[in-house]
Each structure stands twice: as structure tokens, then as C-alpha cells.
Amino acid sequence: MSNITFMLLIAFIVGSFSVFNYIDHTLNEDVEPAPITYTTDVRPLFKRSCLPCHGPNTGRNWLDYDTAYRKRIYIKFRTLIKKDMPPSYWKKQLSEEERDLIGQWVDAGAKE
Numbered sequence: 862m863s864n865i866t867f868m869l870l871i872a873f874i875v876g877s878f879s880v881f882n883y884i885d886h887t888l889n890e891d892v893e894p895a896p897i898t899y900t901t902d903v904r905p906l907f908k909r910s911c912l913p914c915h916g917p918n919t920g921r922n923w924l925d926y927d928t929a930y931r932k933r934i935y936i937k938f939r940t941l942i943k944k945d946m947p948p949s950y951w952k953k954q955l956s957e958e959e960r961d962l963i964g965q966w967v968d969a970g971a972k973e
């Protein structure tokens with residue numbers, strides 16, 4: 862193999878690594894899910910399924926972020942593990958996906 866062929870080969874190998882890295886990176890960025898946040902994902906569920914029992918004047922206010930953050934472990938427990946919130950007689954239930962989403966929100970640090 863001549864020197865020039867060898868150098869071209871090296872250049873090709875190095876080049877394709879960076880192309881693959883680039884593609885890989887771009888694809889991963891596309892696949893990465895948006896972070897679950899209180900404001901966009903969780904609050905609408907609470908608003909639909911937890912009011913009026915946990916509204917502002919009930920002494921159980923889970924609609925504001927600070928309280929939800931402080932109570933996050935209980936929220937996950939009651940909605941995803943024990944599944945007794947909202948109570949079974951309540952019409953506006955959470956779907957399984959929504960319960961999972963609340964759990965994931967808590968697990969990821971309960972972001973605002």
C-alpha cells in the first residue's frame with residue numbers, strides 16, 4: 862500500500878466515524894423525549910381529576926406547584942401505587958398512561 866493510499870484510508874475511516882457520530886447524535890436528539898413538567902403535563906390532569914376536592918379552598922391544594930412538589934411522594938403513592946386517588950366513585954378518573962406519567966414526573970425530580 863502506498864503512503865498516499867494509506868493516508869486516504871485513514872482519512873476515510875476517521876471521516877466516517879465523525880459522520881456516524883454526528884448521525885447518531887442527531888437521531889438521539891430526535892428520540893429524546895421532552896422532559897415532563899408540572900405546568901404542561903401534570904397540572905392539566907390535576908385540574909381535571911382532582912378538583913374540586915383538592916382545590917384552593919379545600920385545605921388540600923395540589924394545584925399549585927410548591928405544594929405538589931412537597932407532596933410528590935404521596936401523590937405518586939396515591940395515584941400510581943395505591944391507585945385510590947381520585948377515589949373510585951369519582952367520575953373523572955386518570956387513565957393508566959396518566960398515572961404512569963405522574964409517576965415519571967415524580968421520578969424525574971418533579972420539575973416545574
Ligand code: HEC
Binds near residue numbers: 910940951955
Ligand atoms: C372526590 C374527592 C377527591 C378527589 C377527586 C381526589 N382526592 Fe385526593 N384526597 C381526598 C380526600 C378526602 C383526602 C384525605 C383522606 C385520605 O387521605 O384518603 C385525599 C388525600 C389525598 C392525598 C394524601 C394527602 C397527604 O397529605 O397524605 C393525596 C396525595 C391525594 N389525595 C392526591 C390526589 C390526586 C393527585 C387527585 C387527582 C388525580 C386526587 N387526590 C383526587 C379527596 C379527593
